Amino acid sequence: MRNLIALSACCFVVAAASANEPPAYAPPKKPAPNTVIESIRPAKPGAKQGAETAGATRGTGGTSGTNGTGGKGTPAAPRMTEREREEQAEAELSAKIAARLAEMRANQAARVAAAAKAKKAAAAKAAAIAAAPPPRANGTHWAYEGEYGPANWSKINSDWAVCGNGKRQSPIDIRDGMKVELEQIAFDYKPSAFSVTDNGRTVQVTMGGGNYITVGNRMYELQQFHFHRPSEERINGRGFEMVIHLEHKDSEGKLAVLSLLLERGKPQPVIQTVWNNLPLEKRDTASPAIVLDPNDMLPQRRDYYTYMGSMTHPPCTEGVLWLVMKEPVQASPAQMALFSRLYPLNARPIQPGSGRMIKESN
Numbered sequence: 051m052r053n054l055i056a057l058s059a060c061c062f063v064v065a066a067a068s069a070n071e072p073p074a075y076a077p078p079k080k081p082a083p084n085t086v087i088e089s090i091r092p093a094k095p096g097a098k099q100g101a102e103t104a105g106a107t108r109g110t111g112g113t114s115g116t117n118g119t120g121g122k123g124t125p126a127a128p129r130m131t132e133r134e135r136e137e138q139a140e141a142e143l144s145a146k147i148a149a150r151l152a153e154m155r156a157n158q159a160a161r162v163a164a165a166a167k168a169k170k171a172a173a174a175k176a177a178a179i180a181a182a183p184p185p186r187a188n189g190t191h192w193a194y195e196g197e198y199g200p201a202n203w204s205k206i207n208s209d210w211a212v213c214g215n216g217k218r219q220s221p222i223d224i225r226d227g228m229k230v231e232l233e234q235i236a237f238d239y240k241p242s243a244f245s246v247t248d249n250g251r252t253v254q255v256t257m258g259g260g261n262y263i264t265v266g267n268r269m270y271e272l273q274q275f276h277f278h279r280p281s282e283e284r285i286n287g288r289g290f291e292m293v294i295h296l297e298h299k300d301s302e303g304k305l306a307v308l309s310l311l312l313e314r315g316k317p318q319p320v321i322q323t324v325w326n327n328l329p330l331e332k333r334d335t336a337s338p339a340i341v342l343d344p345n346d347m348l349p350q351r352r353d354y355y356t357y358m359g360s361m362t363h364p365p366c367t368e369g370v371l372w373l374v375m376k377e378p379v380q381a382s383p384a385q386m387a388l389f390s391r392l393y394p395l396n397a398r399p400i401q402p403g404s405g406r407m408i409k410e411s412n
C-alpha cells in the first residue's frame with residue numbers, strides 16, 4: 051500500500067508538471083487508502099461490484115456460510131484475498147501511471163520538437179528578410195534643403211541612385227583645366243516663341259523649336275533654360291550670384307548644357323523679358339504673344355570650359371556635355387533681387403571631380 055501511495059504521488063507531481071496539457075487521467079486526490087483501491091479497481095457494473103465487495107467482506111470475516119451456500123449448486127469462483135486485490139490494483143495503477151508518463155513524455159518531446167521547428171522557421175525567415183534587397187523607393191518629391199534635399203536624393207527614388215553613387219556628377223568646381231584650342235561652339239539661335247513656368251524649384255523658360263548649337267560634330271536643339279541662385283558651378287573655387295543653364299538635346303537624346311554665369315552689372319534684356327512674363331502662381335505657365343532671342347543672353351567672348359557631368363537635379367542622369375562660358379553675363383541687382391524673392395537657394399552643392407578631365411579654351 052505504501053508503494054501505491056508513492057506511485058499516486060509521483061503521478062500527481064508529473065501531471066502537475068505538464069501544465070499545458072489537460073490530463074487524460076485524473077490522479078487520485080489523496081484519498082484514504084481503501085478509497086484509492088476502489089477508485090482504480092477494474093470497471094464492473096456498480097451493483098454487482100457492490101455485492102461482491104459486500105460478499106468478500108463477509109468472506110474474510112471467517113463465516114463459511116456464504117461460501118458454503120455458493121458452493122452448493124455451482125463451482126465456487128476463485129475468490130481473491132484482500133492482499134491479492136491490493137497487489138492487482140497496485141499492478142494496474144502502476145501500468146496506468148507508466149502509460150501516462152510515457153504519454154506525457156511523448157507530448158513533451160513533441161512540444162520541444164515543435165518549438166525547435168518554429169524557431170528554425172523564424173530564423174530562416176529573418177535570414178531571408180536580411181538577404182533580400184531593400185524595397186524599391188519610388189518617391190518623386192525632392193528639394194534643395196532638408197529631408198528631401200541633395201544629401202537624400204539618391205534614397206528618395208531607386209532610379210535616382212546615381213545622385214549618390216555617381217562618379218560623373220555635376221556641378222563641380224572647375225579648376226586645373228587643360229588649356230587647348232577648343233573648337234568654337236556654333237550658335238544657331240533666333241527669335242522664338244517661349245513660355246515661362248514657375249515650377250516650384252526654379253523659373254523655367256521653354257523654347258519653341260529651331261534653336262541649335264553644334265559642338266563636337268553634334269547638333270543639339272535648345273529645349274529650355276532656367277536659373278539657379280547661387281551659381282551651382284564654381285570657377286577655381288569662386289561662386290557667382292546666379293547662373294543660367296540652357297539645356298540642349300541632340301537627335302539621340304544626349305544632353306548638352308550651356309552655362310552662363312551671372313554677375314552684378316547692367317540690366318539683362320532677356321532676363322527682363324522673362325521676369326515681365328512670370329506667371330502669378332507657382333506651377334503655372336505663362337505663354338506671351340512675343341518672341342525672345344537667346345542670342346541676346348550670350349557674352350561677347352565665346353571661350354568656355356567643358357567637361358562631362360550630369361543633370362544637377364534628380365534623376366542626376368550622367369553623360370551630359372557641359373559647356374561653361376568663361377565670361378560672366380551681367381544682370382542688374384534689381385533683376386537678381388527679384389529672383390531671390392522667389393528662390394533664395396536652389397543650387398545643388400559641388401560634387402567630387404573624381405579625376406575628370408576638364409578642358410578650357412586657350
Ligand SMILES: [Zn+2]
Binds near residue numbers: 276278295362
Ligand atoms: Zn540647372
